[in-house]
Amino acid sequence: MLYVENVETFDLSVTINGMEIKRTVPTHLRLLDFLRDDLRLTGAKEVCGEGECGACTVIMDGETVNSCLILAVEAHGTNIQTIEGVTPAEGLTDLQQAFIDKHSVQCGYCIPGMILSAEQVQCDCENPDRETVKQGLAGNICRCTGYKKILDAVEKDGE
Amino acid sequence: MSKEFKYIGKSVPRVDAVGKVTGQTRFITDEYLDRMIYAYPFYSDIPFGKITAIDISPAASQPGFLGVLSASDIPGQNQVGVIIEDQPLFADPLVRFIGDSIGIVVAETESAARQAARLVNIQYEEFNPIFSINDSKAATGNFIHDSNVACQHQVDKGDINTGFAAADQIIEADFKTQFQEHYYLEPQGCIAIPEENGGITIHGSIQCIYYVQKAVARVLGIPQSVVKVIQTPIGGAFGGKEDIPSELCARAALAAVKFNRPVKMVYNRRDDVQLTSKRHPFQIHFKVGVSNAGKLLAAHIRLEENSGAYATLSTVVSYRSSIHAMGPYVIPNIKVRSTAYYTNLPTTGAFRGFGSPQATFGHERMMDIIADHLGIDPVELRLKNVLRPGDLTQTAQKLEVSVGAEETITSVRDRSSWNSLRQNNQNDRRYLTGIGIAASHYGNCLGAAGWALDGAGVKIQIRRDGSVGLAYGLADMGQGALTVITQMAADALGINSQRISVLAPNTDLVPDSGPGVASRNVVMTGNAIRDAAAKLEPILKTAAAEMLGTDAESIKIENDLIFVDDVKKSDFNILADYLFVGNSQMDMLGWWHVPALEYDPVKGIGEAYFTYSYATHVAKVRVDRLTGLVFVDKIWAAHDIGKAINPAGLEGQVEGGTTQGIGWALTEQFKFDRGRVLTDNLSTYLLPTIADVGEVETILVENPEPLGPWGAKGIGEPAIIPTAAAIANAVSHAIGVQMNEIPLTPEKVLDAIEGRTH
Numbered sequence: 001m002l003y004v005e006n007v008e009t010f011d012l013s014v015t016i017n018g019m020e021i022k023r024t025v026p027t028h029l030r031l032l033d034f035l036r037d038d039l040r041l042t043g044a045k046e047v048c049g050e051g052e053c054g055a056c057t058v059i060m061d062g063e064t065v066n067s068c069l070i071l072a073v074e075a076h077g078t079n080i081q082t083i084e085g086v087t088p089a090e091g092l093t094d095l096q097q098a099f100i101d102k103h104s105v106q107c108g109y110c111i112p113g114m115i116l117s118a119e120q121v122q123c124d125c126e127n128p129d130r131e132t133v134k135q136g137l138a139g140n141i142c143r144c145t146g147y148k149k150i151l152d153a154v155e156k157d158g159e
Numbered sequence: 160m161s162k163e164f165k166y167i168g169k170s171v172p173r174v175d176a177v178g179k180v181t182g183q184t185r186f187i188t189d190e191y192l193d194r195m196i197y198a199y200p201f202y203s204d205i206p207f208g209k210i211t212a213i214d215i216s217p218a219a220s221q222p223g224f225l226g227v228l229s230a231s232d233i234p235g236q237n238q239v240g241v242i243i244e245d246q247p248l249f250a251d252p253l254v255r256f257i258g259d260s261i262g263i264v265v266a267e268t269e270s271a272a273r274q275a276a277r278l279v280n281i282q283y284e285e286f287n288p289i290f291s292i293n294d295s296k297a298a299t300g301n302f303i304h305d306s307n308v309a310c311q312h313q314v315d316k317g318d319i320n321t322g323f324a325a326a327d328q329i330i331e332a333d334f335k336t337q338f339q340e341h342y343y344l345e346p347q348g349c350i351a352i353p354e355e356n357g358g359i360t361i362h363g364s365i366q367c368i369y370y371v372q373k374a375v376a377r378v379l380g381i382p383q384s385v386v387k388v389i390q391t392p393i394g395g396a397f398g399g400k401e402d403i404p405s406e407l408c409a410r411a412a413l414a415a416v417k418f419n420r421p422v423k424m425v426y427n428r429r430d431d432v433q434l435t436s437k438r439h440p441f442q443i444h445f446k447v448g449v450s451n452a453g454k455l456l457a458a459h460i461r462l463e464e465n466s467g468a469y470a471t472l473s474t475v476v477s478y479r480s481s482i483h484a485m486g487p488y489v490i491p492n493i494k495v496r497s498t499a500y501y502t503n504l505p506t507t508g509a510f511r512g513f514g515s516p517q518a519t520f521g522h523e524r525m526m527d528i529i530a531d532h533l534g535i536d537p538v539e540l541r542l543k544n545v546l547r548p549g550d551l552t553q554t555a556q557k558l559e560v561s562v563g564a565e566e567t568i569t570s571v572r573d574r575s576s577w578n579s580l581r582q583n584n585q586n587d588r589r590y591l592t593g594i595g596i597a598a599s600h601y602g603n604c605l606g607a608a609g610w611a612l613d614g615a616g617v618k619i620q621i622r623r624d625g626s627v628g629l630a631y632g633l634a635d636m637g638q639g640a641l642t643v644i645t646q647m648a649a650d651a652l653g654i655n656s657q658r659i660s661v662l663a664p665n666t667d668l669v670p671d672s673g674p675g676v677a678s679r680n681v682v683m684t685g686n687a688i689r690d691a692a693a694k695l696e697p698i699l700k701t702a703a704a705e706m707l708g709t710d711a712e713s714i715k716i717e718n719d720l721i722f723v724d725d726v727k728k729s730d731f732n733i734l735a736d737y738l739f740v741g742n743s744q745m746d747m748l749g750w751w752h753v754p755a756l757e758y759d760p761v762k763g764i765g766e767a768y769f770t771y772s773y774a775t776h777v778a779k780v781r782v783d784r785l786t787g788l789v790f791v792d793k794i795w796a797a798h799d800i801g802k803a804i805n806p807a808g809l810e811g812q813v814e815g816g817t818t819q820g821i822g823w824a825l826t827e828q829f830k831f832d833r834g835r836v837l838t839d840n841l842s843t844y845l846l847p848t849i850a851d852v853g854e855v856e857t858i859l860v861e862n863p864e865p866l867g868p869w870g871a872k873g874i875g876e877p878a879i880i881p882t883a884a885a886i887a888n889a890v891s892h893a894i895g896v897q898m899n900e901i902p903l904t905p906e907k908v909l910d911a912i913e914g915r916t917h
Contacts, residue, residue, distance in 0.1 A: 046188070048840050052842055087182070112180075112182040144395055148814045
């Protein structure tokens with residue numbers, strides 16, 4: 001990546017999907033751009049760029065965050081998981097499988113963010129009811145599905 | 160039609176789901192190529208005027224700047240109008256809306272291109288802009304184009320004066336609908352790659368690859384045969400990626416040729432909202448004559464559409480809304496005028512339904528107003544007039560089969576317990592409750608006005624290892640086309656669906672199959688699959704017969720196996736290899752076109768579409784007396800889709816379409832400041848979230864269409880068409896005031912409850 005000259009930089013050290021990454025980055029670089037453009041972890045998507053849609057969701061030290069609202073330098077010393085890291089080396093998580101089984105996916109652009117938020121809902125609450133799931137996913141916009149089948153999948157992995 | 164299939168009619172999982180749940184699916188935004196550079200448009204920041212000077216020097220001093228391209232750099236024609244040729248690729252010298260692209264900046268990085276584009280300094284001579292339909296109509300000079308009328312369609316059947324004279328009651332009303340932004344989550348984007356032969360390859364989020372091929376060839380002045388367009392997975396479109404990608408791709412292609420490097424262009428969200436098309440706002444006037452018994456006798460309907468600065472797909476919207484103006488009802492005398500007017504706002508174009516949701520808002524609000532006047536239950540009024548087999552539509556087209564309108568009405572009535580909910584409200588001190596119904600029909604495919612584009616193909620190729628590639632020419636924008644195509648092809652060929660790979664739509668693989676729009680994918684591609692399979696069948700059977708020492712008539716291919724007189728003898732792998740070593744042809748192009756339609760465009764009489772999908776929604780709402788907020792607790796959605804190829808996928812279409820309809824009815828509102836969109840992102844343009852949506856119950860009415868593949872008709876657009884009208888009818892029922900304009904914002908609803916008029 002070609003950076004504009006004379007910008008302030010920072011020596012970033014961050015753990016991403018279990019791997020320690022050290023890079024010199026411009027201080028104004030967003031975490032989302034660092035993940036996508038520098039590391040080519042393109043599962044996180046930019047949709048609104050202002051923290052409303054949740055498509056750029058990643059998990060940072062156990063909490064979901066909008067990576068478009070966080071500077072890469074703010075991630076210094078943290079532990080980040082993206083959809084690429086949540087996906088097992090072989091197969092899928094129960095939740096990913098439930099999204100397939102319950103026909104929860106259409107265009108797919110919101111889905112990585114949606115799944116990370118849903119993983120977090122299930123992590124915070126073992127058997128979330130429909131209202132809990134709704135609260136946990138209210139920051140993730142989907143324009144295709146009408147959400148019903150997403151709710152079906154997340155409520156106890158579609159049980 | 161009762162035959163049981165292995166895949167058709169089953170809710171098989173999506174074939175593209177694994178990539179989507181793991182984030183591995185590569186959308187155009189996720190593609191990075193070696194030596195790739197970036198282009199970004201700079202555009203008019205005034206609504207109407209003439210460019211007097213362009214100063215690029217502030218942009219040119221940015222690090223990474225490579226160059227600027229504008230109208231004078233176009234080797235071919237500066238024209239991308241998809242139907243009416245009124246739209247330059249780069250404005251020159253007139254600019255007609257804020258967002259009218261004047262040129263592009265090309266730079267080494269995306270951020271440099273975007274930043275530099277903002278620095279280009281344009282000087283203008285400003286004209287008085289026009290924003291409303293009424294101002295556009297009233298203008299006597301300084302027209303936006305040669306005139307301010309973009310297009311008009313009409314229907315004239317019978318004699319409305321005779322009809323009105325015979326009527327017991329004549330009822331008039333006006334309705335208004337607003338803009339709607341597609342807000343597909345994946346922004347508009349493409350990559351253009353220059354080729355050694357002087358041609359170009361385009362990858363992008365594109366509904367209509369052949370439209371892009373035509374536009375790029377025209378702008379570059381090169382033959383279509385050297386323009387290859389390949390569709391990347393589409394992250395939502397809803398019509399918004401029908402014509403707009405032609406602009407992006409042509410601009411990126413210009414830069415790719417000029418700099419001889421791959422060029423990527425992706426709009427940021429605010430520009431995507433400001434620069435691209437929306438749903439047409441309509442203003443609608445109805446005058447209807449009815450008998451006291453509730454029979455519709457005559458209707459005079461005026462539909463007026465805000466087309467924005469260019470016509471784009473206004474002709475389709477105007478045509479479709481004129482044909483659907485009175486809805487799925489018998490009407491002996493009707494006059495319709497549907498007119499789109501230019502204004503200095505962003506263009507309005509294709510959006511799920513092409514004017515049908517707006518037309519339906521008009522006729523379904525009108526039906527409730529009529530029912531109220533006559534003291535007839537809204538369901539009863541609809542059943543007295545609904546189109547049944549043998550009836551004539553408003554264009555005098557005789558409907559013979561697959562006319563499920565009545566069943567969609569009766570099934571939602573029964574499932575929603577309409578009678579008891581309508582008569583016994585559950586009002587309390589805080590909430591008023593209501594229930595409303597809306598029925599609709601939707602002409603499948605492009606209809607008489609677009610018949611010349613209404614053919615489509617598939618290419619099926621069997622490989623030596625028994626795997627099968629299937630190329631098609633339309634689009635999966637999320638609705639699940641890849642899956643239903645796989646299902647249909649597997650059953651048509653008698654093979655396991657896992658053998659089949661559906662290839663990315665590519666202009667080199669299949670002849671021009673028209674646009675990926677109008678809910679035409681299942682019908683067109685499905686019928687082309689049937690054709691290809693029918694052509695392959697004799698080849699497969701002859702080879703199998705030869706291989707097994709029998710005659711072709713005794714061969715059956717089913718479930719991956721080859722049977723001779725119903726005894727299993729071989730399998731598809733062995734047959735594929737046998738075909739190859741026998742030098743047999745192993746591929747076939749399947750083709751289907753809509754049958755010729757007899758239609759008189761001057762009178763608007765005849766076969767407007769070859770068949771119709773029907774839908775009726777019932778909405779149950781609660782209205783907060785204190786805040787004016789509307790909650791949609793439940794929608795029952797009955798759809799006559801002929802035959803559901805994949806019922807769960809179809810439900811997903813209905814749930815998603817309905818939810819978009821809820822947004823359009825309640826929260827999605829455009830605000831402009833002299834042509835600049837103020838609601839250009841999610842903090843101000845409110846889409847339904849998971850916390851906002853109530854229940855949706857889908858009811859499938861399977862009334863097979865003989866010309867549809869396995870009986871199927873389209874569903875993508877019908878899903879949204881009646882929703883907003885059903886909600887407005889329910890709110891009107893809840894608060895006892897006729898709500899004739901959407902969105903039903905809390906302010907509007909509260910004013911209505913408290914008796915304030917607008």
